Amino acid sequence: MEQLFQNSIEDLNGLRHFSEEELRILDNVDKATEEMAESEFEYYLRHEVNMDAPRIARKYGLLGIPVKKEYGGLGSNHLVTALAKERLGQLGLGFSSFFNVQVFLGGLSIQHWGTEAQKERYLKPAAQGDKVLAFALTEPEAGSDPTSLKTEYEKRGGSYVLNGTKYLITNGSIADHVIVFARSKAVQNEISAFIVDGKSAGLDRMRLREKIGLYTSDTAMLEFKDVEIPEESVLGGVGKGMHVAYSGLLNGRLGVASACIGIIEGSLNAAIARAKERVQHNKLIGKHQLIQRHIAEIRQNLEMARWPTYFAAIQRADYEKDINNKAMIDEAELRTALAKKIASRLAFESADHVVQVFGGFGYSFLSPVGALFCDSRVTRIYEGTDEIMELKIAAEVLGRDFEAFS
Numbered sequence: 001m002e003q004l005f006q007n008s009i010e011d012l013n014g015l016r017h018f019s020e021e022e023l024r025i026l027d028n029v030d031k032a033t034e035e036m037a038e039s040e041f042e043y044y045l046r047h048e049v050n051m052d053a054p055r056i057a058r059k060y061g062l063l064g065i066p067v068k069k070e071y072g073g074l075g076s077n078h079l080v081t082a083l084a085k086e087r088l089g090q091l092g093l094g095f096s097s098f099f100n101v102q103v104f105l106g107g108l109s110i111q112h113w114g115t116e117a118q119k120e121r122y123l124k125p126a127a128q129g130d131k132v133l134a135f136a137l138t139e140p141e142a143g144s145d146p147t148s149l150k151t152e153y154e155k156r157g158g159s160y161v162l163n164g165t166k167y168l169i170t171n172g173s174i175a176d177h178v179i180v181f182a183r184s185k186a187v188q189n190e191i192s193a194f195i196v197d198g199k200s201a202g203l204d205r206m207r208l209r210e211k212i213g214l215y216t217s218d219t220a221m222l223e224f225k226d227v228e229i230p231e232e233s234v235l236g237g238v239g240k241g242m243h244v245a246y247s248g249l250l251n252g253r254l255g256v257a258s259a260c261i262g263i264i265e266g267s268l269n270a271a272i273a274r275a276k277e278r279v280q281h282n283k284l285i286g287k288h289q290l291i292q293r294h295i296a297e298i299r300q301n302l303e304m305a306r307w308p309t310y311f312a313a314i315q316r317a318d319y320e321k322d323i324n325n326k327a328m329i330d331e332a333e334l335r336t337a338l339a340k341k342i343a344s345r346l347a348f349e350s351a352d353h354v355v356q357v358f359g360g361f362g363y364s365f366l367s368p369v370g371a372l373f374c375d376s377r378v379t380r381i382y383e384g385t386d387e388i389m390e391l392k393i394a395a396e397v398l399g400r401d402f403e404a405f406s
């Protein structure tokens with residue numbers, strides 16, 4: 001097993017004993033990541049979406065890790081899933097972004113809010129990797145403030161009709177089913193979530209290629225022009241859209257924080273390898289003290305990112321037991337915001353350190369560290385920006401009366 005990943009499992013096993021089954025799942029995650037590494041790098045070099053990675057994930061059952069067994073998953077808790085994301089993050093965030101949307105924003109939202117029929121139809125095939133999910137909240141004019149979204153729905157007979165545009169949607173052009181958030185044309189401030197077939201008539205999907213990273217992940221713009229969907233497409237009940245969105249984001253943010261640990265580990269592994277092989281001024285660069293400082297910084301970042309993230313993951317297990325407990329929800333929001341804010345900044349800093357250790361080669365697409373650097377930047381933006389995380393942390397500390405973004 002990869003060494004840093006094994007260290008994480010051993011450190012946590014001392015605090016919270018993993019079952020044989022959990023250890024087997026984590027061993028499979030390790031094997032799947034090994035198997036994905038080569039294709040992920042090849043697709044990255046070609047700037048193409050990697051559709052081999054989901055196939056490998058399916059082979060090892062990765063896409064159902066936190067999904068309940070009765071819906072085709074493995075029934076693991078948040079800590080095991082966080083460790084899985086950590087290992088996958090070592091490859092960069094292409095597949096990790098796919099996973100976050102497929103599993104956290106998509107699958108767990110349907111598991112939590114869906115009807116039994118929806119779980120059968122959408123969750124089971126997603127957990128088994130047979131269908132791809134997307135989560136379409138953001139719009140060109142509604143990002144950090146999703147409540148200002150403009151996509152509209154209208155009831156016409158036994159159907160709903162959707163009109164509007166969704167922007168920056170991960171898995172958007174490859175998804176079989178998209179969770180779409182829209183507001184009622186008839187009822188003020190009523191926002192609902194719908195599960196929409198990706199091939200619906202009137203839905204145009206355009207891949208966005210002009211990103212500065214995440215080349216192996218699909219990002220798309222979706223245009224809905226009179227898209228008619230059946231009444232039973234509503235997820236979580238009419239008017240419950242923002243509850244669905246926020247609970248999905250809470251899961252997703254923990255996934256982002258966990259993947260950031262992987263970015264830091266990937267940076268550390270690459271920095272150590274380069275320091276022990278590159279010679280300048282007649283010495284291995286690892287013997288220059290200023291290079292050692294970069295390596296020490298990355299190692300410190302790893303320690304600082306891991307524990308808030310693991311703590312949030314452990315705390316989530318309690319939250320899941322009583323999801324209507326307001327104090328518990330607030331605590332989960334705080335812990336998750338802390339983990340995402342801390343881990344994403346440290347991931348970006350660590351990727352910057354390793355690029356420096358690599359020197360000019362680090363600035364090339366051909367080096368293994370380019371993806372870590374470019375991909376890590378997005379973690380400070382998607383699923384809630386740094387600033388929104390800071391506002392959430394401050395609001396939890398000062399009290400909701402001080403919430404600056406309501």
Ligand SMILES: Cc1cc2nc3c(=O)[nH]c(=O)nc-3n(C[C@H](O)[C@H](O)[C@H](O)COP(=O)(O)OP(=O)(O)OC[C@H]3O[C@@H](n4cnc5c(N)ncnc54)[C@H](O)[C@@H]3O)c2cc1C
Pocket residue numbers: 101135136137138142143144145167168169170171211214219378381382383384385386387388391404405
């Ligand atoms: C690669 C990628 C994939 C994505 N995937 C998805 C997806 O699958 N589904 C989805 O729905 N969305 C997705 N997003 C969208 C992402 O969640 C948004 O980009 C993010 O929420 C920020 O919104 P914005 O880009 O509109 O920035 P804006 O909201 O316009 O923010 C601009 C700046 O203003 C700051 N700001 C905004 N409001 C405040 C405030 N009240 N106080 C202080 N500062 C503030 C922000 O922090 C930021 O620094 C993705 C984005 C990217 C880049």
